[in-house]
Amino acid sequence: MDSEINTLQQLKHQISIMGGYVEKALEEATYALIARKVEHLDNIDKIEEKINEIHVVIDAACFKLLAKLSPFASDLRLILACFKMNNDLERMGDHARNISLGTRMYLSRKEIPLEKDFLQMTNEARWMVKAALDAFVTKDAEKAQKVLEHDDVVDQLKDRLTQQMKDLIKKDPDFVESGIDLILFSRNLERIGDLATNIAEDVIFIASGDDVRHGGIAVDG
Amino acid sequence: MDSEINTLQQLKHQISIMGGYVEKALEEATYALIARKVEHLDNIDKIEEKINEIHVVIDAACFKLLAKLSPFASDLRLILACFKMNNDLERMGDHARNISLGTRMYLSRKEIPLEKDFLQMTNEARWMVKAALDAFVTKDAEKAQKVLEHDDVVDQLKDRLTQQMKDLIKKDPDFVESGIDLILFSRNLERIGDLATNIAEDVIFIASGDDVRHGGIAVDG
Structure with missing residues (x-):
């Protein structure tokens, strides 16, 4: 299969x-979780x-x-x-798998009606993945910028959901298993974001050569 | 500073x-957590x-x-x-920082006597980081192999600790905050591992050119 990748175009493809x-794995895992349909987890492996x-x-x-083209x-x-990106996508896959493995347990536990915060968080994370990939394919730095702006939204939703689950567990400790599951799912979604x-x-970076990480620390390279 | 890196030796250095x-950040964060000494967190930022x-x-x-040497x-x-490795080390730093931020809250909450599983997990994660870096410096593929073998140990400790904390919270829901903190710390330690x-x-890979990830899937590249 690697022998088919001989050009940058093929690499991008x-x-x-x-x-x-990765999008598919995340879609199946989150759908199974939200709709409580365990059969949607079967494809994830x-x-x-x-x-x-x-x-x-x-x-x-x-x-x-790199060796062939000396680019x-x-x-x-x-x-x-x-x-x-290859490494980052693989890790996203790992997080989708974590959600999938956790969902199998979660669905056998005391049910927590999912709040809109959790649904919104799922949608945000999925949107970020899709938008980042779209920005890559269409070389759209503006869209990429929008993805960066959504990171805080997911973080805030995660914090809110964590607090809600703690409050719920305090009121009724029988929710400890499913509440902690949801906290861990929200951690995985945050990492995907x-x-x-x-x-x-x-x-x-591809479009401009600018390294915008860590607030764009200047280097003389 | 980058202009100082002109050779592979300097890059490795x-x-x-x-x-x-990264080792120092992890040392300070875990020491502050275990010894309950918040002042050790001050250096981490x-x-x-x-x-x-x-x-x-x-x-x-x-x-x-890469551009200059066409290696x-x-x-x-x-x-x-x-x-x-540069990216992986930066992420380890993020996880050490997560532990540090969480520890500030944790130390103000209802105290949980730390079980030996948690201490062992901390030691294992720190050992893995140190051993992986040593293996890199001394080009010791055998030592690197030992690091791989420790991954399961950390995973098992994390699972055990998570169960202990759930049981504790079920018995006394006042432990919900500190118990969930410890579960999240153990997640960060697992990721560091x-x-x-x-x-x-x-x-x-440097020593042999072999890609041992995912069970060493063969490629014809």
Whole structure:
């Protein structure tokens, strides 16, 4: 499969495919959780296998393209950004899998009616992943910027949900298992949002060469 | 500062310096938590600033070295591994900071006598970080392999601690805040352990060119 990746265009295409798998895994995991449909978790292991496979393939392709093309300037930026995005996407897949594994337990526990904060958080995280990938495909630095702005929203929702669950458990300790599950799900969604901002930063880096992380610390490189 | 990184030796040296900062941040955060000494948290923001600064510098240096040297084979492997390790170390720093921020709250809450599982987990995570960095400096693939073997230990300790905390909260819901804090700390320690295994995998990749992730899926690259 790696032998098919001989151009930067093909590399970008593989990143998009991988991004599609991650979106699908996240969609299935969150749908199973919210709609309480455990059968939607069955596909996730298979999607995860594909993500792991393409992860290794893309890394090897980046190595090969760097050795073969000796790229500089924008081509080098693109390959390095793909190399990073590949890792970030794989981690998103891991978080989707964490949600999936947790959901199997969660659905057997005392049910907590899901508040709109949790639903909004799920939607925000999914939107961030989709928008970051769209920004990559269409080279849209403005859209990438919007993804960065959403990071705080997810963080605030996570904090609110955590407090709600603590209050609920205090009132009725029988909710300890499902309440802590929801806190951990919200942590996974927050991390997925963080990783989407990494991708958005990479899109800005590809487009402009600017490193916007950590408030854009200047380097003389 | 980046202009000082002109050779692979200098690049490796900077990674070691960054690793030292991460070890220090983790040491201070876990000591403050276990010994209940909040003043040990005061240095962490400064260490974190240094980690963020060196993170951007190392990324820029990798870019520059790739453009300047057009490396292949083992030199290319080393630069790409440093590029990855740089990101993994920065994330470890984030997790140490999460523990630090959480500890400030935790120390004001109802005290839970720390069980030996939690102390062991802290030691395991710190050992994994140190051993992975040592393996990198001394190019010791055998030591890196040992780091990989410790990942399961940390995972099991985390699962045990999580169950202990749930049981404790069920018995006495006044422990909900501090109990959930400890569960989240154990999550951060587990992630630090995961990131140490990433570095160990990179050390093996530098030494052998083998990609041992995901069970070593074969690629024809």
